Amino acid sequence: MKGISYSRYGGPEVLEYGEVGDPKVGPDQVLVKVRAAAVNPVDWKCREGYLDPVLDAVFPVVPGWDVSGVVVQPGVAVTEFSVGDEVIGYVREDFLSRGTFAEYVAAPVRTLARKPRNLSYEEAAGLPLAGLTAYQVLVKALDIKRGETVLVHAAAGGVGSLAVQIGAHLGARMIGTASERNHDFVRSLGGEPVAYGEGLAERVRALAPEGVDAVFDTIGGDTLKTSANLLAPEGRLASIADAEVLSYGGRYCFVRPDAADLARLAELAEQGVVSVHVQEALPLERTADAHRLSQEGRTRGKIVVTVDWETEEDTA
């Protein structure tokens, strides 16, 4: 099959499009015909080698953890899915080897859920990693309750845009940092935008003079430090970007594949509670450009790549 791979760490130029070999389908895996795969910042962080201290890479690596597609072959012990089922997945293993930027991926059942029927393949591909992160941080780590005020950083990005929607659905007041050009977008998600940078603390205090009940940090460094000072007494702090959060008494979260959480997210999407904004969809061959775009750090919603199956039978 065709796919994207890299044989050494480096910039976007190490990504090659070509033959990558067919995946084997394990007993509790299903072979998914990929229709779309979303780009996440972790994809280029892995490609650059930044995660090498914690994740083994089996070169050549096929990158990508997010997928939407169609089941073409269930493994021998699989009862949950059948041929033709439309699925989404956060297909992360504990090492880098065979990811989703390819025509097919063998996905463990524990990483999958049914695709929300009302989302396109492009939109659905953007849901798993970013949506699971938002859901697990808000529901499991921060335990957000109705009526609470939450500060979420990078509210226009992949994780933030889903966090604003999920938090608002939980009944929280969601204050989200974003640059001016994204303020209307954040409002459309149900959040109250504030500009980040110089003066952030004053702007948040103007909106929440008593402090915020919880902070969802996606930036780290000074942003984390400033945010910790904006917490109300007994306020909770979680970061997905900086383990330094532990020194503030907060939680560091690393999103886990979880079929039940993913099914819940898919349900929220079908109910119209969460939507996925796709900033740009590029063909699989242009994955390097998709990485470059993500790496600029200005993504609104998600960037995805698509596999264009040519004939009608191909898409079944």
Ligand SMILES: NC(=O)c1ccc[n+]([C@@H]2O[C@H](COP(=O)([O-])OP(=O)(O)OC[C@H]3O[C@@H](n4cnc5c(N)ncnc54)[C@H](OP(=O)(O)O)[C@@H]3O)[C@@H](O)[C@H]2O)c1
């Ligand atoms: N630990 C985990 O499990 C986990 C899971 C998912 C993501 N992450 C990490 O969390 C971070 C966010 O992920 P993502 O997928 O949401 O990224 P993303 O989609 O690439 O985020 C892009 C957004 O970041 C905003 N932004 C850039 N600098 C900012 C700043 N200083 N303050 C506030 N917003 C800023 C941009 O908004 P403007 O254009 O308006 O400036 C843009 O909309 C990444 O570092 C990613 O690796 C960790």
